[in-house]
Amino acid sequence: MSSVQRFIQAYANEYLKPTNRLPENLSFDEFKYARGRMAFQYIDAQTGTILDILPSRFSCHIKNHFxxxxxxxxxxSVKTITIDMNAGYEKLIQELFPKAxxxxxxxxxxxxISRSMNQLRIQVMNGFRRGHNEDQKKYRRLKRY
Incomplete structure (x- = not known):
């Protein structure tokens, strides 16, 4: 067991007290632990308090838990759930939290947005690279700056 995993387990045992109440605003996230396996956590979005950590992020385990x-x-009673862009959570949330x-x-x-802009910049630059002298100057300017 790695040091990080031991710390997470100690934290979970000491600070996470199971409750039957959910806040109005939740946040879902996953993180790596135990040789690259992914765990799931849900958090009170207003206070930042970790409500629970599940050892798996599989939909069936999350559904069973909730x-x-x-x-x-x-x-x-949950009004909002903040997620990253993991498409698997959308269907799960609609099923578990019908009003959220x-x-x-x-x-x-x-x-x-940043990745998309960077891809567009590279596309434009590649178009200049194959052009005549003026286009190659534009390419060098874009590459430099």
Whole structure:
């Protein structure tokens, strides 16, 4: 067991107290642990408090956890859930939290826009690279700056 995994387990055992109440605003995320395996955590989006950590991010495990721990009424009280751009969570959220609105977190949105702009810049630069002398000057300027 790695040091990080031991720390996470110690934290989970010490600080995470199971509760039957859900906050109005949740946040879902996953992280790597134990030889690259992915774990799932859900967080109170307003306070940043980790509510629970599940050792698997598979939909069936997440569904089972929420169905057995929280009543339908409690799950309906959740208003928003913030996620990264993991498409698998959308269907899961609609099923588990029928009244919750899905919010894509801004970090992943900015990251997507940044990647798209960079791909467009490279496309434009490659068009200049094959051109005549003036186009090659533009290519060098774009590459430099």
């Amino acid at each position: 169905y057995t721990r929280y009543s339908y009424r409690e799950r309906c 609105k899905i919010i894509i977190d801004r970090f992943h949105l900015v990251q997507l």
